[in-house]
Amino acid sequence: MTRRVVITGAGTVNPLAADVPGTLAAMAAGRVAIGPLEMPDLDRLSIRIGAAVQGWDGSVHLGRQELALMDRAVQFAVDSARQAVAQAGLEGPQGERAGVILGTGAGGQTTQDDSYRAFYGEGKSRVHPFTVPRLMPNAAAAHLAMRHGLKGPAFTVSSACASANHAMGLAFQMVRSGAADVMLTGAADATLSPGGIKAWEGLRVLSQDGCRPFCATRKGLVLGEGAAVFVFEDRARALARGARVLAEVAGFGMTSDASDIVLPDPDGAARAMRAALADAVLSPGAVDYINAHGTGTAANDRSEARAIGMVFGEGAPPVSSTKAMHGHLLGASGAVELLACLMALQEGVIAPTMGWRQADPDIALDVIPNEARRARVDAALSNAFAFGGMNACLALIRA
Amino acid sequence: MDGTRVNADDDLDQQVIAILAAQALRAPADLSRAMTLQDLGIDSLGLAEVIFAIEEGFDVSVPFNANAPGEGGLDLRTVGAVCDAVEALVRARQP
Numbered sequence: 001m002t003r004r005v006v007i008t009g010a011g012t013v014n015p016l017a018a019d020v021p022g023t024l025a026a027m028a029a030g031r032v033a034i035g036p037l038e039m040p041d042l043d044r045l046s047i048r049i050g051a052a053v054q055g056w057d058g059s060v061h062l063g064r065q066e067l068a069l070m071d072r073a074v075q076f077a078v079d080s081a082r083q084a085v086a087q088a089g090l091e092g093p094q095g096e097r098a099g100v101i102l103g104t105g106a107g108g109q110t111t112q113d114d115s116y117r118a119f120y121g122e123g124k125s126r127v128h129p130f131t132v133p134r135l136m137p138n139a140a141a142a143h144l145a146m147r148h149g150l151k152g153p154a155f156t157v158s159s160a161c162a163s164a165n166h167a168m169g170l171a172f173q174m175v176r177s178g179a180a181d182v183m184l185t186g187a188a189d190a191t192l193s194p195g196g197i198k199a200w201e202g203l204r205v206l207s208q209d210g211c212r213p214f215c216a217t218r219k220g221l222v223l224g225e226g227a228a229v230f231v232f233e234d235r236a237r238a239l240a241r242g243a244r245v246l247a248e249v250a251g252f253g254m255t256s257d258a259s260d261i262v263l264p265d266p267d268g269a270a271r272a273m274r275a276a277l278a279d280a281v282l283s284p285g286a287v288d289y290i291n292a293h294g295t296g297t298a299a300n301d302r303s304e305a306r307a308i309g310m311v312f313g314e315g316a317p318p319v320s321s322t323k324a325m326h327g328h329l330l331g332a333s334g335a336v337e338l339l340a341c342l343m344a345l346q347e348g349v350i351a352p353t354m355g356w357r358q359a360d361p362d363i364a365l366d367v368i369p370n371e372a373r374r375a376r377v378d379a380a381l382s383n384a385f386a387f388g389g390m391n392a393c394l395a396l397i398r399a
Numbered sequence: 400m401d402g403t404r405v406n407a408d409d410d411l412d413q414q415v416i417a418i419l420a421a422q423a424l425r426a427p428a429d430l431s432r433a434m435t436l437q438d439l440g441i442d443s444l445g446l447a448e449v450i451f452a453i454e455e456g457f458d459v460s461v462p463f464n465a466n467a468p469g470e471g472g473l474d475l476r477t478v479g480a481v482c483d484a485v486e487a488l489v490r491a492r493q494p
Contacts, residue, residue, distance in 0.1 A: 046460065204447055204465040220466040262444060298466045299443075 004235035005175045006399065007342070008243040009090070011083025013076040014226030014336045015051035015326045019083060023326075023336070024343045027351040028372045032325050034210055034222050040117070041194040047206045050192050051224030051327025069130050070143065071108035073332075076227035077140035077188035078147065084184065085148055088231040089243055093149020099180045100144045100154045101171045102229070103163030103187035105331025106196065108135030113193035140188050144229070152180045161293070162254075163187050163331030164228075165384035165392035168338065169252035171232045172394070181234045186335040188227030197223060203262070205297050211328070212355035213294035213321035214301050214367045221295040224327025228335035245399040247345045250379070251280025257389025263299055264385050269307035272391035273381060277311075280379075280395035284312045287395075288377040289344045291337045292367075293385045294321020294353065295328055304385065305363040318375070320368040324354035334384040338394070344377040345398045411489065412482045418452045419478055432479030439478075446475065453481075459488040 012019065015033035016026035026033070037050045058067050058075040061082060070078065111134040115127040133139060138156040145154045153174060157166045164187035171185035191197075200206055200223060207220035238245060253275025257268035277284060293304055308316050322340045329336055340351040349372050356369035382394045413427070420427040423439035430439070436446060443465060450461045461484070462471055474480040 202447060202451060204450070204463050207464070207466070218466060219464055219470075296466075 003176050003178060005172050005232055005249045006235045006238050007230050007246040007249060008233045008238050009084035009086070009088030009231035010228065010246060010339060010342060011080035011087065012226065012228040012336060012339060013053055013056070013079050014228065014329065015053055015224050018053070018056070018079070020339060023339055024347070027322055027325060027340055027343060028349050030325065030352045030354050030370060030372060032354050034327055037192060039192070039194055045194060045197055045201065047197055047201055047208060049208065049210070049222060050197070051222060052192050053226055069133055071111045071134045071139065071190065073104065073108060073110070073188040073190035073225070073227065074134070074140045074143055076190060076225070077102060077186070077229060078143050080186060080188070080227045080229035081144045081148065081184055084229045084231050088233070090148070090182070090231065094182060095149060096151045097181040098148070098150045098183070099152035099174065100141045100150045100184040101167045101174070102141040102144065102156050102185065103167035103331045103335070104137050104140065104156060104158055105160050105163050105189050106191045107137030108139060109191040109196050110193050111135040113195040144184050148184065150184060158331065159390045159392070160386035160388055161328070161330055161333055162384040162386035162390050162392040164334030165382065165394055166254060168230065168232070168334065168394060169254060169392055172249045172252050175232050175234055181237050183232045184229055185232055186227060186229035187332040189330045189332040190225040191330055192223060192225050207296060210355050211296040211324045212357065213292065213296040213324055213353050214305070214360060214363050214365065215356045216358040216360040218296045218298065218301065220297050221323070221328045224329045226326065226329050226336055227332050228339060230338065247342050247399050248397045249394065250282065250397045251276045251278070251395035252393070253277070253279055254392045257391070259389055262387050264303040265389060266303045266306040266310060268389055268391050269304060269383070269385050270310040272393045273307065273311045273383065276381060276393035276395040280397070282379055282395055285315060287312070287317050287379050287381050288375065289317055289341070289350050289380040290319040291340050291380065291382045292319050292321040293383045294323055296321070296323060300385065301360070302362045304383065305365055308365060316365055318350055318366045318368050318373065320351055320353045322351050334382060334392070338382055341380040341382050341396050344380050345396060348374055348376050350375055350377065411486055414456065415453065415482045415485050416478060418449055418456065419481065422449050430478050432477065432482065434478045435476055453485055457485060457489055459485070459492055461488065
């Protein structure tokens with residue numbers, strides 16, 4: 001018999017809050033965490049807004065030695081995992097049947113930026129001795145494995161803005177296939193450094209005045225940072241140990257556009273959504289909510305709306321993009337957005353698309369503008385469509 | 400991008416055309432003001448490179464957002480329009 005996979009723990013550090021209850025409350029209230037950035041060389045940036053994690057103090061849960069080894073993104077991941085593991089009621093080393101798959105778009109971007117500012121910019125002749133273990137993209141997964149004794153499969157996937165969904169999809173498949181009984185999974189990114197923003201500026205897709213997905217007045221995406229980590233567990237094992245089930249992961253679909261390095265192709269997105277639904281044995285009509293990739297760029301939003309139309313026809317369920325609130329967390333986006341799906345499934349509250357002002361004739365969707373909505377949600381779909389034409393969609397059902 | 404270095408004594412239009420021609424892998428003489436960037440096969444990524452070359456070459460900042468291409472009166476659709484836009488930006492830069 002095929003194993004079923006449930007979520008028994010969730011944790012997060014993101015611009016809305018440094019825990020899950022705070023994040024869900026902010027999403028339900030439509031709070032926007034985008035604001036002016038503070039960082040060195042701000043005067044040399046043309047984009048000066050973002051969604052930063054405010055007041056982050058890694059030393060609350062981490063010692064000096066640990067902090068010395070961890071990039072900002074890794075700290076977010078470690079704290080998210082601490083929360084998720086505590087909620088799941090897992091204690092001590094989890095052993096050989098436990099693993100971790102995390103996503104990241106950029107790895108230790110802050111470490112890279114700081115190091116090379118010191119070396120090239122400030123003329124220093126050395127960088128911190130732990131620069132390599134801090135910036136390596138698999139650092140977060142390694143720290144989670146060490147801290148929670150995860151001795152089974154452990155690695156990191158990187159597929160730009162779909163990294164989180166690819167990571168969680170693979171973790172789901174591993175638990176379902178029996179390769180592991182429990183997996184920590186999610187993603188982390190922290191790219192709000194001058195170098196990170198400067199790189200994005202060049203593509204001319206960043207907005208200077210907020211993120212308004214699916215709105216005719218949208219001006220592009222707004223960068224954010226953060227992490228979310230979940231405990232994916234064999235349902236029978238979770239029930240046997242009396243764990244509280246937050247939701248069931250029912251299906252995963254991934255496809256490649258194989259067409260353009262930055263422009264999305266609706267066909268690839270539609271095929272990924274269809275694949276997730278087929279994997280979950282759900283008909284399109286059974287889906288009550290779609291958490292969109294919804295970056296707020298003209299290219300994504302039009303393509304995604306078309307793809308949803310291809311899969312769902314006239315009867316598309318409500319669609320919202322929470323990026324208007326927490327910004328685009330790049331590789332970590334799908335992980336924080338899965339929290340919006342959990343809220344919809346568990347609490348019957350669909351997070352809104354904030355910032356929406358005016359209908360775009362190219363987008364015939366109910367985007368839940370500006371105010372959360374109560375609705376019974378039995379099945380939800382979470383979309384992630386990355387640069388490189390890599391698409392990853394997760395289907396979840398109510399526990 | 401080779402062949403896009405800007406010399407102070409070059410005519411501004413010729414400098415802009417050199418940038419566009421290099422991006423389009425064409426000879427500058429083959430370009431005319433009426434040609435669209437689309438005619439030249441310059442797509443959205445190509446335009447990002449063109450803007451980079453213009454900003455580096457002329458020490459200006461081109462206020463272009465791919466999500467709102469026509470915003471702020473900036474027209475970059477044709478070779479002539481790009482030349483005019485750069486001329487305006489260079490003029491605005493000079494006191």
